[in-house]
Amino acid sequence: MREIMSTKSLRYVFLGLSLTSSWGNGHASAYRALLRGLRARGHSLLFLERDLPCHEQHRDLRRPPYAEVGLYRSLDELRDRYAQAVREAALVVVGSGVPEGALVGAWVTEEARGRAAFYDLDTPVTLRKLALGDHSGLTPQLIGRYDLYLSFTGGPTLSLLERKYGAQRARPLYCGVDPEMYHPEPAEPRWDLGYLGTYTEEKQQVLERLLLEPARRFRRGRFAVAGSQYPASIAWPENVHQLEHLTPEKHRAFYNAQRFTLNVTRGDMVESGWSPGVRLFEAAACGTPILTDPWPGLEAFFQPGREILLVRSTDDVVRRVRETFDSERLAIAQRARQRIFAEHTSSHRAETLEKYTLELLDEGSRQRLKVGREAQVALHPEG
Incomplete structure (x- = not known):
C-alpha cells in the first residue's frame, strides 16, 4: 500500500472481536483493511482481542505487519496488562461483538486519558438488542460516555443514535477495501x-x-x-x-x-x-x-x-x-x-477516522484552554 503520511502520528488502541481470525465473522476483514490504512498514514496501532477457543483454532493472521496484537483471557488480565496502553492512546476504540463489551467499555471510558469511541460493525443488531433489554455489549448509559459512536450503518440511524440513545457524536465509518489485496486477475471463470x-x-x-x-x-x-x-x-x-x-x-x-x-x-x-x-x-x-x-x-x-x-x-x-x-x-x-x-478504499476509511480523531483532540484542546482561561479570570478578576 502506498504510504500517505499524516501530519500527526497518533496512537490508536482497538479492542475488537478479532483481527487474527476471520473464521465465522466479517469483523476481521474490516479491521484488517482499516488498520492497514491507518498504518500507511503513519499511525501506531495496538489491537486487543479476547483469546477465544474458536479463534485460536482458526487463526489465519497471528502477527499482522501493521499492528501489535495483544491477547487476553479475562477482564482482569485485560486491566492488568493493558491499562497503561489505554491511558496513553489518543483514541481507544471498542468494537461491537467484544465479549463482555459493556464491562470493557465502562473500564475504557473510565481509564482513557485521551478519547474513547464505540465502533459498531453491527449497528442494527445492537439497536435490536438494546430494545430487547440485552445490555451485555452496550448499555444505554454507556453510549453517552463514549466521545464518538462510529457506525457501519449510516443514514437516519445516525440521528436516531444521537436523539434517542444520547450518543455525543454518531458518525459513519463504513467498511473499506485494500485495492492491493483485491484486484482483477486474468482467469477463465469457473x-x-x-x-x-x-x-x-x-x-x-x-x-x-x-x-x-x-x-x-x-x-x-x-x-x-x-x-x-x-x-x-x-x-x-x-x-x-x-x-x-x-x-x-x-x-x-x-x-x-x-x-x-x-x-x-x-x-x-x-x-x-x-x-x-x-x-x-x-x-x-x-x-x-x-x-x-x-x-x-x-x-x-x-x-x-x-x-x-x-x-x-x-x-x-x-x-x-x-x-x-x-x-x-x-x-x-x-x-x-x-x-x-x-x-471506498481502506485509505479513505483511515483518513476519515483520522479526521474524526483530530476533531475530537482539537475540541478537547479548545475546551481545556477555555477552562484554563476561566480559572485565570476567577483568580484575577481585575486582570
Whole structure:
C-alpha cells in the first residue's frame, strides 16, 4: 500500500472481536483493511482481542505487519496488562461483538486519558438488542460516555443514535477495501454465479431464492457457495460447488473465478438501510459484477443498473446470468471498480477516522484552554 503520511502520528488502541481470525465473522476483514490504512498514514496501532477457543483454532493472521496484537483471557488480565496502553492512546476504540463489551467499555471510558469511541460493525443488531433489554455489549448509559459512536450503518440511524440513545457524536465509518489485496486477475471463470458468506438461517432463505433455485432452473450453469457453519442437512443442487471457509487471502481468487457474484443482506440491515457489507467492496475491487438484493441507501454507494444489478426473484437472477452480454457485464464491473477507487478504499476509511480523531483532540484542546482561561479570570478578576 502506498504510504500517505499524516501530519500527526497518533496512537490508536482497538479492542475488537478479532483481527487474527476471520473464521465465522466479517469483523476481521474490516479491521484488517482499516488498520492497514491507518498504518500507511503513519499511525501506531495496538489491537486487543479476547483469546477465544474458536479463534485460536482458526487463526489465519497471528502477527499482522501493521499492528501489535495483544491477547487476553479475562477482564482482569485485560486491566492488568493493558491499562497503561489505554491511558496513553489518543483514541481507544471498542468494537461491537467484544465479549463482555459493556464491562470493557465502562473500564475504557473510565481509564482513557485521551478519547474513547464505540465502533459498531453491527449497528442494527445492537439497536435490536438494546430494545430487547440485552445490555451485555452496550448499555444505554454507556453510549453517552463514549466521545464518538462510529457506525457501519449510516443514514437516519445516525440521528436516531444521537436523539434517542444520547450518543455525543454518531458518525459513519463504513467498511473499506485494500485495492492491493483485491484486484482483477486474468482467469477463465469457473462459475456463473458465486456467493461468499457465513451461514445464517435468515440469509439461507434468501440464498435459496437467489442462488439455489436459479441453479436448479439453469442446469447448465455453474454455481458456488463458500463459507463456514453450513449445516450438513442442506440439499445442494448438483451444479452448486460448496466450499468451506475461505481465509481473506483466498477471497480474491474466488471472486475472480466468477462471472457474477451474489450479495445477500441481513434482514435487519435491509430494514435500517445504508449498511454496505464488506463483500460488496471486495467483489467490486476485483472487477466482479455484483447481483444484490435491494435495500434503502444502496444508491449512496453504487448506482443501480450502472455499477451494480438488483435482483428480487429467481427469475431476475436466471435472466441476468443467462442473458447479460459479456461487454455489458464487464462494463458494469469496471464502473463499480472505479467507484471503489474514488470512495471506498481502506485509505479513505483511515483518513476519515483520522479526521474524526483530530476533531475530537482539537475540541478537547479548545475546551481545556477555555477552562484554563476561566480559572485565570476567577483568580484575577481585575486582570
